[in-house]
Amino acid sequence: MTGGAGFIGANFVHQTLATRPDAEITVLDALTYAGNEESLASVRDRIEFVHGNIADAPLVDDLVQKSDLVVHFAAESHNDNSLSDPWPFVQTNVIGTYTLLQAVREHDVRYHHISTDEVYGDLELDDPERFTEATPYNPSSPYSSTKASSDLIVRAWTRSFGVKATISNCSNNYGPYQHVEKFIPRQITNVLDGVRPKLYGAGLNVRDWIHVDDHNSAVWAIIDGGELGQTYLIGADGEANNRTVVESVLEICGKGKTDFDFVTDRPGHDMRYAIDSSRLRTELGWEPRYRDFRAGLEATVQWYRDNEAWWRPQKDATEQAYAKAGERTL
Numbered sequence: 264m265t266g267g268a269g270f271i272g273a274n275f276v277h278q279t280l281a282t283r284p285d286a287e288i289t290v291l292d293a294l295t296y297a298g299n300e301e302s303l304a305s306v307r308d309r310i311e312f313v314h315g316n317i318a319d320a321p322l323v324d325d326l327v328q329k330s331d332l333v334v335h336f337a338a339e340s341h342n343d344n345s346l347s348d349p350w351p352f353v354q355t356n357v358i359g360t361y362t363l364l365q366a367v368r369e370h371d372v373r374y375h376h377i378s379t380d381e382v383y384g385d386l387e388l389d390d391p392e393r394f395t396e397a398t399p400y401n402p403s404s405p406y407s408s409t410k411a412s413s414d415l416i417v418r419a420w421t422r423s424f425g426v427k428a429t430i431s432n433c434s435n436n437y438g439p440y441q442h443v444e445k446f447i448p449r450q451i452t453n454v455l456d457g458v459r460p461k462l463y464g465a466g467l468n469v470r471d472w473i474h475v476d477d478h479n480s481a482v483w484a485i486i487d488g489g490e491l492g493q494t495y496l497i498g499a500d501g502e503a504n505n506r507t508v509v510e511s512v513l514e515i516c517g518k519g520k521t522d523f524d525f526v527t528d529r530p531g532h533d534m535r536y537a538i539d540s541s542r543l544r545t546e547l548g549w550e551p552r553y554r555d556f557r558a559g560l561e562a563t564v565q566w567y568r569d570n571e572a573w574w575r576p577q578k579d580a581t582e583q584a585y586a587k588a589g590e591r592t593l
Contacts, residue, residue: 265317265363266337267310268292270441271377273302274475275336275482280306282483289326291315292337293355296580301573302440317359320366327366332486333374335363340379342406343588346530349405356409357416364420367428374428375486376417380471380496381407382432385533388469393537394432396494403531414494421492429489431482433497434538437559438475439566443574444581446470447560450509451567452574454516461585464528466506469535473499474553474563481540484549498538499551501559511557515564 266272267290279286289311292298303310315322317337327333337359339345339352360376367374383394384401400415402408420426437447450460481497489495503511510520543549553559567574 264288264334264336265291265359266298266335267312268294268298268300268302269336270297270302270438270445271436271475271478272336273299273440274438275334275479276303276306276310278476278479279483280309287311289313289330291317291323291326293317295339296577297340297442297444299440299442299573299577318354318362320362323362324366324369327363327372328370330372333363333367333372334377334482334486335360335375336377338377338410340406342381342404343529345405345409347588349409352405352409356406357412360413360416364416364426364428368420368424368426371427373486374417374426375482376414376428376430377482378414378430378432379407379410380432380434380498380536380538381533382411382414383536386535386537388467388535390535393471393498393539394496395539396496396542403533418492427491429485429491430494431485431497432494432538433478433481434471434473434499434501434536436475436478437472438563439570440573441475442581443577444584446505447508447512447563448567448574449581450512451516451564452578454512454518455567455571456578460509460512460523461526462505462509462523463526463532466509466525467504467534468532469502469504469537470508471498471536471538472501472503472508472556472559473497473551474559477551477553480552481543481549484543484547488547490546495543495547496538496540497543498540499553499556500540501556502535502537503556508560511560512564515561
């Protein structure tokens with residue numbers, strides 16, 4: 264698997280080893296700022312870890328030919344960073360995916376591609392519709408456009424070359440091991456540090472939140488039973504606007520609901536994401552464990568309380584970057 268030291272990937276490693284103890288896992292990760300080998304410390308002796316880049320064709324080819332399955336989590340994924348420097352997103356999300364596909368094509372290895380609902384653009388707040396597998400792509404940022412590109416490359420390699428692939432597009436994840444630059448962990452760690460959270464615009468942007476464990480259980484459902492060449496959307500019916508999330512974090516931490524500050528909105532900020540995961544549930548029988556977003560958020564706050572040693576080394580650099588940007592981005 265690629266990106267196994269990142270947020271979702273590390274949780275996938277932990278979940279897989281807990282539920283499939285006979286699995287033999289090789290993690291390929293470039294250990295960029297968003298990758299943290301400490302996220303795998305407790306299982307380090309049970310996996311093979313390779314420090315390398317998914318765009319390194321000889322390395323990728325060597326690893327793929329020894330594998331039965333490739334699960335591709337690795338990605339540059341922070342919207343704000345893509346606005347300031349798009350090139351790493353092109354290199355990782357497009358060229359890296361191409362490199363992996365060439366290797367699985369050569370060695371006839373099963374491949375699953377992790378993607379995002381952001382490839383579909385956004386919805387109006389009062390739109391009754393949700394994203395489905397048939398929703399046209401309409402990405403808004405360099406990040407989402409490079410993920411859309413990678414999805415289309417997978418589809419083309421499946422159709423043109425017979426690559427045995429599936430794709431999943433998931434809504435916003437939250438949970439343990441998420442970098443403190445991201446929305447929910449930044450709010451949590453700010454509050455724990457006695458710092459008032461920062462909220463974009465009016466805070467009305469809606470995201471469809473899903474606990475990372477539910478995302479990863481859905482990935483395994485698709486790998487085990489999904490139809491090759493098909494796309495499945497993963498969501499847990501967790502729509503909430505950003506203001507509600509911040510107010511909930513403050514309440515859980517024993518603070519006042521209004522103890523936050525508004526900052527200038529992000530350019531091109533998508534308004535609403537919403538996932539229709541009925542195909543996944545109907546065809547594969549998958550259901551989320553965390554049906555109550557508030558309960559999942561409480562568990563996540565507690566994890567950050569208990570694991571300051573994990574997130575503290577990232578915190579200062581993250582806040583310095585936001586301060587340098589004038590708190591324009593979040």
